[in-house]
Amino acid sequence: MANGGPVEHGYPHLETVQAAVTALYRRLSYDVVRTFSTSVVPADVAFCDTDDLHLGAQRVAREIVGHFRLPDARLIVGFREMTHAANVELAAGPEYFVELNDRFRTHRGDIGAALAHEVAHVYLHRLGLAFPTTAENEILTDTVTAYLGAGWLLLDAYREHGGASQKLGYLTPEEFGYVLAKRSLFFGEDPSVWFTSPQAYTAYGKGMDRARRDGQQPPLTAAGWAGRRRYAHDRRRAADSPAGSASGSAASAAGSAYAFSSGPGGLLRVTFPCPVCHQRIRVPVKGRVRARCALCRTVLECDT
Numbered sequence: 001m002a003n004g005g006p007v008e009h010g011y012p013h014l015e016t017v018q019a020a021v022t023a024l025y026r027r028l029s030y031d032v033v034r035t036f037s038t039s040v041v042p043a044d045v046a047f048c049d050t051d052d053l054h055l056g057a058q059r060v061a062r063e064i065v066g067h068f069r070l071p072d073a074r075l076i077v078g079f080r081e082m083t084h085a086a087n088v089e090l091a092a093g094p095e096y097f098v099e100l101n102d103r104f105r106t107h108r109g110d111i112g113a114a115l116a117h118e119v120a121h122v123y124l125h126r127l128g129l130a131f132p133t134t135a136e137n138e139i140l141t142d143t144v145t146a147y148l149g150a151g152w153l154l155l156d157a158y159r160e161h162g163g164a165s166q167k168l169g170y171l172t173p174e175e176f177g178y179v180l181a182k183r184s185l186f187f188g189e190d191p192s193v194w195f196t197s198p199q200a201y202t203a204y205g206k207g208m209d210r211a212r213r214d215g216q217q218p219p220l221t222a223a224g225w226a227g228r229r230r231y232a233h234d235r236r237r238a239a240d241s242p243a244g245s246a247s248g249s250a251a252s253a254a255g256s257a258y259a260f261s262s263g264p265g266g267l268l269r270v271t272f273p274c275p276v277c278h279q280r281i282r283v284p285v286k287g288r289v290r291a292r293c294a295l296c297r298t299v300l301e302c303d304t
Contacts, residue, residue, distance in 0.1 A: 007160060007167050009174060011210065013139050016131070017175055018278040020143035021182065025277045025295045027129045033296075037187045039149035040067050042194050045112030053079075053105060060112050061098070061119070067150055068123045075119070079105055085168050088118040090125045109196075113153035113168050120145040138170040146171075146179040152191035155180060155200045173199065177207020185211060186276060186296075215275040219258060221288075221301045228303075235260065235285060235304075239268055260285070270304055 025033060044063040047056050054077065061075040072094045081102050089097045098118050104111050120141050124130065129144075131137050145151040154169040155176040167173065180191050181204065195201045216222045218231035238260035258272040268285040277296035283289050285304045292299050 007158070007165050008172050010172055011175055011178070013171060013175055014178070016136055016139045017143050017171065017179060018273070020131070020140040021147060021179070022278045022295070023129060023131075023140070024144055024147060025279070027127055030295065030297050033148075035069075036148040037189070039152060039189060039191060039194075040064065040112070040116070045153065047108040047111055049108060051108070053108070056108065057100070057111055057115070061115050064112065064115050064119045064150060065122075068119055068148070070119070070123060070126070073119075073122055073126075075115070075122075077115070086114040086118050088121050090121060093122075093126075096122050110153075110157045110166075110168065113157040116145050116150035116153050117141060117169060120148075120150065135170075142169045142171045142176070143179050145169075146176055147183050149183070151176060152180055152194060155203060156195050156197050158200050158203065159197050160199050173203035174206045174210070177204040178210050179207070180204055181208035181211035182276070184208070214273075217258075217272070217275070219270055219272060219283075219302045219304045220275065221303045223303075231258065234258075235268075235270075239285075274298060274300070 040063065044067075045060045047060060057077040058075070061077055065071075065073050065075060074095045075088075076095055076097045077100060078097070079100050079102050082099065085101050085104075087099045091097075098115065100111065100114055104114060124141060124144060129140070131140050142151065142154065145154060151169075154171075155173060157166060157168045158173045158176070159166045169176065171179070177200075184190055192201055192204050195204070216224060216227070218227045223231070258270050260268055260270050263269045263284065269282050270285050271280050271282040273279070274281055274293040274296060276298045277293060279293055279295040281291050281293055281300070283291045283302060283304055287304060289302050289304055290299060291302055
């Protein structure tokens with residue numbers, strides 16, 4: 001939890017974020033992901049200063065537990081002095097003990113954001129979905145929280161006023177905006193109408209710009225002129241290569257690039273990441289083709 005210190009910006013974790021989206025689809029399936037088409041709404045996690053602290057925290061926890069379809073899970077919420085925003089004890093259940101930073105006693109509007117991240121930890125624990133390192137697991141948790149409809153709370157908790165700042169979660173504001181934009185493009189839901197933080201709105205806009213660029217990379221037909229020209233050059237080089245292979249230049253710092261390889265009978269093929277779930281797709285190089293991602297079922301128009 002950044003509290004008055006510098007807030008990291010940009011997309012330093014983007015490759016892990018994209019891997020997290022792919023892992024989520026693989027573990028849940030398209031059909032289950034679609035059941036999260038509605039986000040947590042502000043009324044469900046509203047917390048007034050006049051509400052009882054502990055009863056209010058328990059109520060908000062129940063709402064988020066319900067959102068994640070964990071009806072038998074019970075969160076016991078307490079408060080103590082700590083460095084991090086919150087912590088959850090991942091036991092066998094059905095009761096899970098969550099500790100919130102004492103700061104939330106007076107910043108009650110952000111309790112929902114802190115609990116959203118911790119409930120997502122419980123959800124992933126029950127799914128058995130994890131990444132190798134603690135740092136990667138936290139990125140996975142933030143990504144899943146945002147993609148499944150509770151993470152807009154975490155971005156809305158981001159504020160900067162002069163020398164003071166607050167940010168919850170492990171993603172940068174722009175990365176939260178990116179995942180929320182991915183969700184918005186998939187479900188057709190705009191979370192920005194719920195933001196109370198102007199900085200959150202700005203970060204979401206930047207994330208949306210970055211998310212849209214994922215769908216404008218070759219060999220997709222929406223690619224721009226420069227990308228198409230670069231792709232044609234790499235395709236010729238691959239066709240002329242003795243091994244019949246060459247890699248396209250990276251479309252982003254996350255390494256989301258196309259690559260060519262020879263298939264049966266010397267047929268040239270191109271692989272590229274799905275702009276929705278980032279699963280790699282392979283199609284033959286033969287002009288205009290329509291590809292369907294087997295993971296997220298997105299139909300992609302390509303010019304190979």
